[in-house]
Amino acid sequence: MKMKKTNVFLVRTQYHVLMAVNTIFSEYKDYNNIIYYLKGRINNDLESNEDFIDFKKLERNKFGNTDFVKHLKELNPKRFFFFQENCSETLFLLNKLSKTDIIISLLQDGTKPYHHYKKKRLLYCILRDTLNDYKEMYKRKQMALIGFHNNYKYAFSKEVDEVWLTYPERYNNRTKKKLIQLPYYSEESIKFCNQLFNFKVDFDVESILYLGQAWKRIYWEREKEIFDYLIQKYPERKIIYKAHPNSEPGQLELYNDYKNIVIIKDIIPAELYVLTMKNTIILSAASTSMFVYNETCKFYYTYKLYQFGNIFTQVDIGNPTDYIVNIDNMNEIVF
Numbered sequence: 001m002k003m004k005k006t007n008v009f010l011v012r013t014q015y016h017v018l019m020a021v022n023t024i025f026s027e028y029k030d031y032n033n034i035i036y037y038l039k040g041r042i043n044n045d046l047e048s049n050e051d052f053i054d055f056k057k058l059e060r061n062k063f064g065n066t067d068f069v070k071h072l073k074e075l076n077p078k079r080f081f082f083f084q085e086n087c088s089e090t091l092f093l094l095n096k097l098s099k100t101d102i103i104i105s106l107l108q109d110g111t112k113p114y115h116h117y118k119k120k121r122l123l124y125c126i127l128r129d130t131l132n133d134y135k136e137m138y139k140r141k142q143m144a145l146i147g148f149h150n151n152y153k154y155a156f157s158k159e160v161d162e163v164w165l166t167y168p169e170r171y172n173n174r175t176k177k178k179l180i181q182l183p184y185y186s187e188e189s190i191k192f193c194n195q196l197f198n199f200k201v202d203f204d205v206e207s208i209l210y211l212g213q214a215w216k217r218i219y220w221e222r223e224k225e226i227f228d229y230l231i232q233k234y235p236e237r238k239i240i241y242k243a244h245p246n247s248e249p250g251q252l253e254l255y256n257d258y259k260n261i262v263i264i265k266d267i268i269p270a271e272l273y274v275l276t277m278k279n280t281i282i283l284s285a286a287s288t289s290m291f292v293y294n295e296t297c298k299f300y301y302t303y304k305l306y307q308f309g310n311i312f313t314q315v316d317i318g319n320p321t322d323y324i325v326n327i328d329n330m331n332e333i334v335f
Contacts, residue, residue, distance in 0.1 A: 004030065004031060004032050005030075005031045005032070005077075005078045006031060006032045006033070006034065006075055006076065006077040007024070007028055007031050007032070007033045007034070007077050007078055007079045007080075007081065008033075008034050008036065008072060008075060008077040008079070008080050008081065009024075009033065009034070009036065009081040009082075010036050010058075010063075010080070010081065010082040010083070010090070010093075011035055011036070011037045011038070011042070011083065012037070012038050012041045012042070012083060012084060013041060013042065013083075013245075014042060014197065014267055014268065014269045015110075015269050015270075015271070015288070015289070016037075016083045016107075016109075017035065017037065017042070017046065017193075017196070017269070018189075018193055018269045018271055018272075019083075019107055019108065019182070020033075020081065020107070021035075021053065021189050021192055021196070022182075022183060022185050022189040022190075023081070023107065023182065023183065024052065024053055024189075025186050025188045025189035025192065026183035026186055026189070027183060028052070029052050030052070031052060031078070032052060032054070033052055033053050033054065034054050034056060034075070035053065035054070035055050035056070036056050036057075036058040036063075037055060037056075037057060037058065038058050038059075038060050038063075039057045039058065039059055039060060040060045041060065042267075043267065044197075044267060045057075046196060047196075048196075049192075049195070050192065061089065063089055063093070064087075064088060064089025064090070064091075064093060064137070064140060064142060065092075065140060065142045066096070066142060068093070069092075069093060069096040072093070072097065072102075073097075073100060076102075077102055078102070078103060079102065079103045079104075079105050080093075080097055080102050080103070080104050080105065081106075081107050081164075082094075082104075082105075082106060082107070083106070083107050083108075083109040084109055085106070085149075085151065085155070085156060085157050085160075086129075086149070086151045088132070088133040088134075088136040088137055088146070089136075091133060091144070091146040091157065092137060092142055092144045092146065094146075094157055094159040094160070095144035095145065095146050095159060096144060097159070098158075098159035103161050103162065104159050104160050104161045104162075105160075105161065105162050105163075105164060105180075106155055106157075106160045106162070106163045106177075107164045107182070108163075108164060108165050108166055108182060108288075110288040111286055111287075111317065111318055111319075112154055113155075113163070113165055113171050113318070114167070114170060114171065114318025114319070114320045115315050115316060115317060115318045116172075116315065116316040116318065117152040117153075117314060117315050117316075118313075118314050118315065118316065119314050119315075120314060122152060125151075125152070126148055126149060126150050126151075126152075127148075129149040129150075129151055130147075130148050130149040133146060133149050134146075153175065154171075154175075155175045155177050156175060160175075160177055161177070161178060162177060162178040162179070162180050163177045163178070163179055164179075164180045164181075164182045165179060165180070165181070165182055166181075166182045166291050166320070167320035167321070168180070168181055170318070170320035171320075185271070185275070185292060190272070190275060193269065193272060194272060197267070197268045197269065197272070199272050201276055203238075203240060203262065203264075204238055205276055205277050205278045205280075206277070206279055206280050207237060207238040207239060207240045207262070207277075207280060208230060208234065208237050208238070208240065208280055208281050208282075208283075209239075209240050209242065209273060209274065209277050209280065209281075209282040209283075210226075210227070210230075210240065210241050210282075210283055210284065211242050211244075211270050211273075211282070211283070211284035211287040211289055212241055212242060212243045212244045212247055212284070213244055213247075213284070213285045213287075214244040214245075214246035214247045214248070214251075215247075215251060217248075217250075217251075218308075219306055220250075220251050220254060222305060222306055223251075224254055224255075225330075226302060226305065226330060227239065227241075227255065227258070227261060229330045229333075230333070231258070231260050231261075233333075234335075235260070237260070237280075238260055238261075238262060239260055239261045239262070240262050240264060240273070241255065241261050241262065241263045242264050242270050242273055243263055243264060245267060252265070269289070270287065270289035271289045271292045273289075274289055274292045274294055274297075275292055275294055277294060277296070278296050278297070279296050279297070279335075280296075280297055280298075280335070281297060281298045281299075281300065281333060281334075281335060282294070282297050282298070282299050282300070283299070283300040283301070283302055283333065284301065284302065285301065285302050285303045285306060286301050286303045286317045286319075290321075290324055291321065293321075293323060298325075298334070298335065299321075299323055299324040299325065300324065300325050300326075300327050300332070300333055301317070301319055301325070301326045301327065302327060303317050303326070304326055304327060304328050305327070305328075305330070
């Protein structure tokens with residue numbers, strides 16, 4: 001009897017789980033797929049009802065070591081999938097796994113692949129981040145020659161073999177990696193994730209959906225101005241504010257007295273909300289969750305309304321889609 005091949009996924013957020021699950025359902029149902037998720041970053045216990053997906057908890061700050069590398073080598077996966085390069089533990093793993101036949105695959109992490117960074121003091125930032133990586137490895141007594149840490153160039157790690165993207169044709173492949181098209185969300189994977197996260201539709205699906213950001217305080221008032229405008233323009237519509245997991249309580253407390261706003265603070269991937277909405281508008285500053293297309297809705301990015309402070313002065317936001325509108329003025333938000 002032929003042995004099944006194995007894939008390993010390293011995930012840090014609910015969004016990563018959704019992406020990993022959909023990749024598996026679309027491409028690897030005939031593999032054994034092990035999804036390691038970081039305890040503390042994902043607080044709920046994940047259990048699979050499919051025999052080709054196995055969830056395993058992983059302690060934060062305890063996987064960038066030779067013991068875990070040895071374990072991965074024993075599993076001998078065809079591919080090692082991961083999402084974030086900006087971590088000394090992950091870079092340690094990549095360095096060690098690159099000496100094997102395992103294919104190292106970087107899965108799309110947010111909108112970052114499509115941004116163009118204009119970082120001030122770029123060389124200083126690269127040297128600082130690289131030094132911090134080596135300091136962290138030294139503390140763990142686990143060293144590897146990981147090279148320079150350029151977090152402002154996507155897929156900078158020389159060990160990465162391939163990059164999986166929703167819009168590979170819109171990606172500036174400066175590091176000359178093999179590009180692979182991410183599959184669109186299948187009905188099977190969405191059903192699985194709805195059950196996995198216990199997602200229930202207990203809200204008006206024709207409400208305006210706003211996907212929140214974990215803003216610094218300087219931007220809170222501008223976000224509030226957007227809500228005030230929407231309420232004035234569409235008083236008959238409820239607004240679902242899907243809060244970012246890292247939003248400060250004070251940011252959300254601004255809306256305690258707003259009767260039209262329903263704040264949702266769950267840990268369910270925002271993509272599941274986007275797919276559920278009907279005949280409405282969906283907006284965010286620049287959320288990747290809006291890469292999920294819903295033909296009944298209109299989509300708007302509002303990041304141009306935040307062109308002050310320093311967040312958007314050092315990056316040009318990439319919008320690779322043909323349906324998300326980058327607005328310059330709130331008057332452009334229409335049904």
